Amino acid sequence: MKHTFKFCPLCKCSLREILVDGCKRLVCQKCGWVNYKNPLPVVVCAVKDKEGKILIAKRNFAPGINKWALPGGFIESGENPEIACLRELEEETGIKGKIKKLVGIYAQRSRHYGSLLVIGYEITISKSSISLNNELKDAKFFAKETLLYIPFLSHRKIIKKVFENV
Numbered sequence: 001m002k003h004t005f006k007f008c009p010l011c012k013c014s015l016r017e018i019l020v021d022g023c024k025r026l027v028c029q030k031c032g033w034v035n036y037k038n039p040l041p042v043v044v045c046a047v048k049d050k051e052g053k054i055l056i057a058k059r060n061f062a063p064g065i066n067k068w069a070l071p072g073g074f075i076e077s078g079e080n081p082e083i084a085c086l087r088e089l090e091e092e093t094g095i096k097g098k099i100k101k102l103v104g105i106y107a108q109r110s111r112h113y114g115s116l117l118v119i120g121y122e123i124t125i126s127k128s129s130i131s132l133n134n135e136l137k138d139a140k141f142f143a144k145e146t147l148l149y150i151p152f153l154s155h156r157k158i159i160k161k162v163f164e165n166v
């Protein structure tokens with residue numbers, strides 16, 4: 001969740017906004033802790049079936065509840081992004097996939113989470129039977145012509161590249 005610090009999380013002293021490395025950042029007046037703001041990494045999967053269709057899921061939670069998007073989620077601390085991607089896919093849809101390639105990495109703003117770094121992989125599968133968990137309301141494979149609107153620009157860019165095989 002996006003939040004701002006009122007006090008130093010290390011020593012509880014007051015913070016002051018000063019320029020550090022060319023950016024205004026909150027700095028602790030006592031211990032020197034700096035509130036660096038870094039993006040949160042997210043992995044998303046573009047799963048392509050044998051007919052060349054891509055799996056799109058309808059989200060059951062905010063942000064983007066009831067919106068269609070690529071399946072995915074946050075990387076756990078210390079987790080390899082490729083492992084995280086396959087783990088999220090299996091958790092949400094029951095699908096066991098294989099990484100085909102890294103499609104791209106995109107910066108995205110989220111009202112809910114702040115700055116995100118979206119890492120998109122193309123995934124191949126041998127079986128396309130889906131069993132949804134509670135994070136998703138629906139998930140289907142779509143051809144390029146029948147694709148529904150996806151509100152996340154980074155997902156649209158990843159899907160376009162995977163459809164076009166670039």
Ligand SMILES: [Zn+2]
Nearest residue numbers: 008011028031
């Ligand atoms: Zn401090």
